[in-house]
Amino acid sequence: MAFIKPTQPKDEPTVDFSRLPRHVAIIMDGNGRWAKRRGLPRTAGHAAGAETFRTIATYCKDIGLEYLTVYAFSTENWKRPLEEVSAIVGLLKKYLLESIQKMERDKIKLHFFGDLEPLPGELREMCDRTNEISKRYDGMQVNVCFNYGGRDEIVRAARAFALDCAAGRRRPEELTEGMFGEYLYSAGVPDPDLVIRPSGEMRLSNFLLWQSAYAELYMTDVLWPDFTPEELCRALAAYQSRDRRFGGV
């Protein structure tokens, strides 16, 4: 019989909380359109999106999800106006500060996937500190993809493997999919079971290309700032209704 946790929002499709996906990944899309519809600057959309991130991450922790990965800033997002890029970097800093304080209480691990090199030194140090603190905890792991691109990640991994071969630490013929995974930002993290994309777009946009090979996809027209725990439950219920065959029968 399905076990229904009392925390499930009312009037939503039934989610069996005893068989949640281990890893949910979300493309936090639609902040700009959300702001435009309200006559607000795009930066206001990102601020609202960051609040949604907080709400959804908290809900995921409450229901016992193991891994949550969010796409916060892509390698292509630098093409946006400086003001918008600065606002997103500022939000990352604000929520990082808050998260560091909360990690202790919630035992949450916070990791970053992406090249943090171009970030301001102070922010990079905060990210390093967060990674360090995370080693002490065993709660939900949140991965924030920042200056992240799936192709970039794969190229970096290939380069690192080639360097290991050149240095005699590895041999090309011993490379397996599992070993390659150890060179990715996501080393040690199970592949996402469910990838959610709000805002009506039907593409992966360079998100977790290697890791999403067998992920179930869930797209919704809801814009990210309007995304609620109810909406997440809809995605989880849809996931649970699917038949995952991983290429088998």
Ligand code: FPP
């Ligand atoms: C995509 O929407 C969203 C982004 C590029 C930025 C997402 C950033 C945050 C939610 C805030 C910072 C993150 C954390 C983890 C605190 P879009 O701007 O492409 O929207 P549009 O497609 O409607 O224009």
